[in-house]
Amino acid sequence: MSYSQGIASQTSQAILDALNHLIEVVAKLRSPEGGCPWDLAQTPQTLIPYVIEEAYEVVDAIKSENPKAIAEELGDLLLQVVLQAQIAQEYGHFSLQEVAQGITEKLIRRHPHVFGDVQVEDAEQVRQNWEKIKAAEKGETVQESELLSHKLSRYARTLPPLMAGSKISHKAAAVGFEWENVAGVWEKFEEELGEFKEALQTDDKIHQRAELGDLLFTLINIARWYGLDPSEALQETNHRFVQRFSKVESLAKRPLNQYNLEELEAFWKKAKAQLNQ
Incomplete structure (x- = not known):
């Protein structure tokens, strides 16, 4: 073993030791005997806001370019991963080991140009191969996975609403689902504003919410026309x-x-x- 390999091995062991300690601490917090009442009361669903919050705090730390803050926020996000896996293991669903193995296998499977003998010329070919492999994993044809409605549905399910609305607006406009000019967008805005005001005169919260959503989505489209990021x-x-x-x-x-x-x-x-x- 070379000197550099020895250093790498020591570093890897230190990382594993730190991760194992974190896993043990989380397990203790979730222990019915001497654990933390707050942690014991949590479920995968109650922790959803914290997963989102910690992810955004990681982004904010990265933007600050403060290494100490980034490391701290990544730790908070890592805690959410370990805590979710701990609860899932208690339910008999999956373990942190399965989470790590799953993502490792996925990375190897989706990078045949690195871990196999596939040849690629550029990043675009990598993306195309990725999409083909991803579609096959989900039992879809490449044509099905490339349907715009398929992509828009994923945005609507997984992204924060404002970000999803912006991406949906851009993607739909790119295939021609668009107003002829910005005046048409402003007319739509006035229409949606009127419908929202009318909805507020009723006691139907579902209708009010729908009209507010339409109004916000129109504002997102206005922002797109003027080259502005609403988020x-x-x-x-x-x-x-x-x-x-x-x-x-x-x-x-x-x-x-x-x-x-x-x-x-x-x-x-x-x-x-x-x-x-």
């Missing part, structure tokens, strides 16, 4: 609101609920002006 736009607005709200709290001398609306509005304007300087 980024809303995220920036969220950040601005929090910054201004923080400034309002710093200006206030007592709890905000002790001020009237006019006083709060004055704080808000002052905060906005200060942040714009």
